[in-house]
Amino acid sequence: MPIGNARPSVRPVHAGRTDGATAASFRRPGAGPRRRASRGVRSERLAPYYLVAPAVLIIVVLRLYPLLLGVNFSFTGDGERNGTAVGLDNYREIFGDPLFQTALGNVGLLVLLLPVAVAIPGLLATFIYLKVPGHRLYRSVYFFPAVLSPVIVGAIFNLLLAFDGPLNALLVSAGVGPVDWLGDPDITMLVVVGVHIWATFGMSLVVFLTGFATLDAALLDAARVDGASLAQTIRHVIVPGLTRTIQFVFVTTMIGMLTSMFGLLFVMTSGGPEGSTYLPEYYVWIQQGQMNRPALASAASTVLFVIMLVVGLLQIKLLRRAGRED
Template structure:
């Protein structure tokens, strides 16, 4: 059978995807049905097939449910906040009266390209209860200092604020591209008809940004469900497990306790949750 010449152009990319993506995913899925641990790593004969035991153990593990609650909290609060901050920044830097648009876009995008570990270390010092700048500012207003990363009630909100500051620049650029695709003639026609800025925003800008909102929402949800580096560097999942995320739990089980089969099960549960949310967002957009 004669193949289309286009096949040979995409064949190298497909081969790389198969070797470095689909094959490892299939291997990890198989791993989640075994008790693969450090003993099996030393002697493969110790590997046993346990079926769904890892998943049954997972759903009966209080630590898993705590990590899931923390992750959902981070997504539910940090996700919309990140999108709103990104949209506000995009509207500001895209305004026709805004000076030095390119400079401000670059400055606001800088946190995105800064190493997350370095950012987390700097913010950890900012949150320091005795010498941190945030508590210094609170003291100026006569308020008591807050143990931002040591108090279970404040640790996750502190991480959310840092994550929003770190990541909003990417979504801002996407929103700027969406705003620039809206014809200026629509705003001119609306102005002639007597529509103010508020009505233009709700009746022109937001409806025409709907595809951009869907893309940003899906990307943000996927990224926020993978919360790992922030709590790993700043709190190690504490205090009292208040910042333990599913990704961090997966890392701890897999690379601290070497329960690799159990960690693989956590990974696929997380994959299912992320995929479900992405599908729900797409279906909501169609309605």
């Protein structure tokens, strides 16, 4: 019972509470949703890294780590010096080997023939995209050699290009005379590269056709309305529109020519005549498989990797510069 005019004291509801309720009641409005939104944004930023992590792990374990082991192995010895560090002795030996010098010279030939190997499927894909008569049949026919084994392709062309084979018989009937396609050191490498291009351009053709699917058809229609010729359309519309596709085909074709011709070389020439068809890939196999010199083979393999890396980067740089100029 209050005495006189005294009024009962009123305490705040949260006075003296230490269980966190007071702090919760005075928390800024919207702090919780903002924190959850921040966590959501952070998760979205990290999501791509989570997705590519398994692929990166596979590449590191199955590609980069063995590559580093091979490079390290190239600085060790063979035979009596097995496992002993020899510095650059293996590299000095391979660069002084005439067969490896021939292999490097053939790499230069491949680089010179690379534009031809890319232009053939590019032009054929252009004709198919423009729907020349029979384009569906051509697509199947052009791709068919890509499914054949290099051993089968080599055996077929061994029969066709033999000195007494059907191609020379046709030349003799035309009064030209026979050509030793697989026995003349001056032309044999060109013949093998030509067979490789025939056998593999079907895959590049498919890549080009995929690139055409991203090309703006309105540009082709505008070029046709303006009266542009086929050559002008290819140069000013198709090539700029397929720059990235062309870069990809250039790099993959060069890698294929440096690392996927072993089957043809083994079946058609076995590195001959006179070692004229050696490539670094074939040289690596000879040193490892026949000479039992794995450290020397590792050195040659490292040189091949460096060549592919340098040539690929130069190709991309030149193609990007050409695309900017266009």
